[in-house]
Amino acid sequence: MSLKIGFIGTGGIASCHLENLAKLEGVQVVSFYDLDAPRAQKAAAAFDGAKAFASMDDMLDGAALDGVYVCVPPLAHGDAELRLMERNIPFLVEKPLGINAEVPADIAEQLKEKKLITSVGYHWRYNESTGHAKRLLADSQPGMALGYWMGGMPMVPWWRVQTGSGGQFVEQTTHIVDLLRCLCGEVREVYAAYALRVMHEKVPGTDVPDVGTVTLKLANGMVATISNTCLLPVGHHVGLDLYTNKGVLEIRSGELREIAPDGVTTFGSTTNPYFMEDEAFIYALRTGDASRILSDYADALRTHEVTIAANESALSGQPVSLT
Ligand SMILES: NC(=O)c1ccc[n+]([C@@H]2O[C@H](COP(=O)([O-])OP(=O)(O)OC[C@H]3O[C@@H](n4cnc5c(N)ncnc54)[C@H](O)[C@@H]3O)[C@@H](O)[C@H]2O)c1
Missing domain, CATH: 3.30.360.10 (Dihydrodipicolinate Reductase; domain 2)
Structure with missing residues (x-):
C-alpha cells in the first residue's frame, strides 16, 4: 500500500523534497497546506489526486497521513509540530528548528514520551x-x-x-x-x-x-x-x-x-544528499526502522x-x- 504524505509549507525546499518523493515507489503526496493558499493549490495541482487545504487542522484530519513534511520558515515553527504530535503523525522538519531555544526544547520534551519517527533536514550528514x-x-x-x-x-x-x-x-x-x-x-x-x-x-x-x-x-x-x-x-x-x-x-x-x-x-x-535524506525518512515510515535517519529531532536540538x-x-x- 502507498504511504500518504502531506506538506506544511510549499516554498523552495518543499519543491526539492517533492521532486525526490516523485522518484520513490509507493509514495503518494496527497495533502498540502500553506499560509499562502495559491502556493498550496499550485503544489497540489502537480500531483494526481492531491488536495490543498485552507487550514492545517483540516489537512491533518482530512486524510490518514503516514508522514508530514514541515517546510516553514524558522519563525513559523511550533504550531505544526504540536498538531502533528497530538495526532501521532511522524514528521520531517526543515532546519533550523526555530528562532529561539524555548519552542524547540518544548517540542523535544513532548517527543520523549511519544516515540514518534522524526527527521530534521541536516542534509550534510547524508x-x-x-x-x-x-x-x-x-x-x-x-x-x-x-x-x-x-x-x-x-x-x-x-x-x-x-x-x-x-x-x-x-x-x-x-x-x-x-x-x-x-x-x-x-x-x-x-x-x-x-x-x-x-x-x-x-x-x-x-x-x-x-x-x-x-x-x-x-x-x-x-x-x-x-x-x-x-x-x-x-x-x-x-x-x-x-x-x-x-x-x-x-x-x-x-x-x-x-x-x-x-x-x-x-x-x-x-549521490544526492537530499534524496538520501528523503529515502531514509520514507524507509523509516514504511518499516519502522529509523536507523537510516541521520538527524532526528532530539539530536538536531543540540545543534x-x-x-x-x-x-x-x-x-x-x-x-x-x-x-
Ligand atoms: N536543508 C536545506 O538545505 C534547506 C534549503 C533551503 C531551505 N531550508 C529551510 O527550509 C525552510 C523553508 O525555506 P524555503 O526556502 O522553502 O522558504 P520559502 O519562503 O520559499 O517557503 C516557505 C513557505 O512556508 C509558508 N509558510 C510560512 N508560514 C507558514 C505557516 N505558519 N504555515 C504554513 N505555511 C507557512 C510560506 O508561505 C512559504 O510558501 C527554512 O527554515 C530554511 O532554512 C533548508
Whole structure:
C-alpha cells in the first residue's frame, strides 16, 4: 500500500523534497497546506489526486497521513509540530528548528514520551564526504576545525530579519555546526562576535548581522572557529576544515580533500544528499526502522542550542556554556 504524505509549507525546499518523493515507489503526496493558499493549490495541482487545504487542522484530519513534511520558515515553527504530535503523525522538519531555544526544547520534551519517527533536514550528514571524513577521523587525532559559510544573502523576505530567520548562524551556518558535531562530538562553550556592516544599506529592512565569527570549545578538547558572512556579491567557502595529526581534511559539500604528507586525495560524490535524506525518512515510515535517519529531532536540538548560544554570546559579549 502507498504511504500518504502531506506538506506544511510549499516554498523552495518543499519543491526539492517533492521532486525526490516523485522518484520513490509507493509514495503518494496527497495533502498540502500553506499560509499562502495559491502556493498550496499550485503544489497540489502537480500531483494526481492531491488536495490543498485552507487550514492545517483540516489537512491533518482530512486524510490518514503516514508522514508530514514541515517546510516553514524558522519563525513559523511550533504550531505544526504540536498538531502533528497530538495526532501521532511522524514528521520531517526543515532546519533550523526555530528562532529561539524555548519552542524547540518544548517540542523535544513532548517527543520523549511519544516515540514518534522524526527527521530534521541536516542534509550534510547524508553527503558521502561526511562518511569518508568519519572513516578517516577514526584513525587520527583531530586538534582543531575551521568552518565557513561565506556568501550572499538569500532574498526570501523572512531571511533578512532576526525575528524571521534567527540570523545567518542559526539559519544557514547551522549546517556547519551540525557537521562539526556529527564528526567531532559535542560543543561545550561558544563565544561569538557579530556585526552588521553592509547589507542594511543594500537591502532595506535588514537587521541580521552580515558578518560573524564564533569560537567553540568541544567536549573532546578540540577548538574550532566557524565564520559566516552574507555580504558577498560572489560565493566563497562553504564547508569545514579539520586539522589532525595525519593532515588536513577539507569538506566542501559532497567533496572531501585529504591533504597528507604523501599527497592529496580527493573523494567525490555520486549521490544526492537530499534524496538520501528523503529515502531514509520514507524507509523509516514504511518499516519502522529509523536507523537510516541521520538527524532526528532530539539530536538536531543540540545543534540548534549551539547556534542560539552563539547569538546570546554575540549579544552579551560573554562566552556561553552548554551543558
Ligand atoms: N536543508 C536545506 O538545505 C534547506 C534549503 C533551503 C531551505 N531550508 C529551510 O527550509 C525552510 C523553508 O525555506 P524555503 O526556502 O522553502 O522558504 P520559502 O519562503 O520559499 O517557503 C516557505 C513557505 O512556508 C509558508 N509558510 C510560512 N508560514 C507558514 C505557516 N505558519 N504555515 C504554513 N505555511 C507557512 C510560506 O508561505 C512559504 O510558501 C527554512 O527554515 C530554511 O532554512 C533548508
